[in-house]
Amino acid sequence: MCKFLSPVVFAGVIVMTGLAGHAQASITVTDDLGNQVTLTKPAQRVISLSPHVTELIYAVGAGERIIGTVKYSDYPPQAKNIPRVGDNRQLDLERVLAMKPDLLIVWMHGAYERQLETLRQSGIPYFFSEPHKLENIPETFIKLGSLFGTEKQAQVAAAEFRQQIQQLSSQYQNxxxxxxxxxxxxxxxxxxxxxxxxxxxxxxxxxxxxxxxxxxxxxxxxxxxxxxxxxxxxxxxxxxxxxxxxxxxxxxxxxxxxxxxxxxxxxxxxxxxxxxxxxxxxxxxxxxxxxxxxxxxxxxx
CATH class of the missing domain: 3.40.50.1980 (Nitrogenase molybdenum iron protein domain)
Known part of the structure; x- marks a missing residue:
């Protein structure tokens, strides 16, 4: 066997190595608390802890990856079939942990705060979502698209939402x-x-x-x-x-x-x-x- 690789084979090895490195690259986004959220690969098993989060996930094309959510997550209609892990007052922490999610997307409020500390300690990555302005919605689409690897659908959703904001702004700003x-x-x-x-x-x-x-x-x-x-x-x-x-x-x-x-x-x-x-x-x-x-x-x- 030849000790040396031909230029063509060598180039192929370089390309394959680069692709492997790209596939293994981590994903990092910043959530609405300013915390960096890092995943080693696109999320496949997510738990949504707010109705608005469930709607956001469906909007970026990842609704089928929601394995658990909370009461009142009822839109789109197929969200009604997702298993429940609690409501706006109490979470079933044992069930959340047993489901082995690779990502939690949460909305912080007083009733959840103590319980979320337990989830933090479990090591499950979590993304905090609380948009304060309309322009934050398309930004959230892009971030969630990165976390799920559904960037194309997220970009489309973001562009459509931004266009509607611009239309309303131009119509009513004066x-x-x-x-x-x-x-x-x-x-x-x-x-x-x-x-x-x-x-x-x-x-x-x-x-x-x-x-x-x-x-x-x-x-x-x-x-x-x-x-x-x-x-x-x-x-x-x-x-x-x-x-x-x-x-x-x-x-x-x-x-x-x-x-x-x-x-x-x-x-x-x-x-x-x-x-x-x-x-x-x-x-x-x-x-x-x-x-x-x-x-x-x-x-x-």
Whole structure:
């Protein structure tokens, strides 16, 4: 056997070595807490710990890799068949660990924090997802596409979402402001400040969140505080299971500007409260509602 490789064979070895090195290259992205998440290969067994995360994963073409999720992960429809590992209060940690996921995608809130510490110690890689602005959604698509190796579909989803943001921005950026109250829940009366993605959607539409400057992301406010601010529009995200809209309580205050002008707007909650791909549809509904409020001003003139 010849000690030396021919130039053609040698070149082939170099190419194959390069391909092998590429195949083994690790994947690293930065999550929404600023932490680097590194995988040795694209994730195949993921657990989604939030409904909005489930929607994001499907949007980048990796829905079939979700082996577990939480209650209310119901979109797209096939997500309803995914095994549940808990709800928004409690996770079944034993089941999560027994499923042997190679990636967790989580949304942090008070009820999960202690449990997530246990999962961190298990060594399972996790990606924290909490987009605060509409423009963060396409960025998340790209990151998840890298983690799953579905870059092509992620790029398409990101481009489509960015295009819709640009269309809304160009349509509404120069519109007059509409003082807006966003109601998360009626009793107690919860709202959102400007750090939440819903406020970014309101801003995109030319609205001004009357409680945007409050320091807490989801503060409790009083009815008196809302009446004092006298918003021109009140928007709420209703649950699909609600029999009576939370917006109804404001009809008992006929002097409130939003009530007087019939600007009490109810939108399907999943389209606005979930920081996922469908929030662009919720944003369009907010924009339409605020534009109608502006048109009612013109009529009154």
């Amino acid at each position: 519109k007059s402001k509409v003082k807006t109250f966003y109601q998360v829940w009626g009793k107690p009366l919860y709202t959102l400040n400007d750090s939440h993605i819903v406020s970014d959607a309101i801003r995109m539409c030319g609205g001004e969140n009357i409680f945007g400057k409050l320091p807490v992301t989801a503060p409790v406010v009083s009815t008196e505080a809302v009446l004092k601010e006298n918003p021109e529009a009140i928007i709420t995200g209703d649950s699909k299971t609600q029999e009576v809209s939370g917006i109804e309580q404001w009809k008992t205050f006929p002097s409130l500007l939003a009530t007087k002008n019939n600007n009490l707007i109810s939108i399907e909650g999943d389209l606005v409260n979930r920081s996922g791909p469908r929030i662009i549809e919720g944003t369009k509904l907010i924009c339409q509602a605020l534009e109608q409020a502006r048109q009612k001003r013109e009529v009154k003139k």
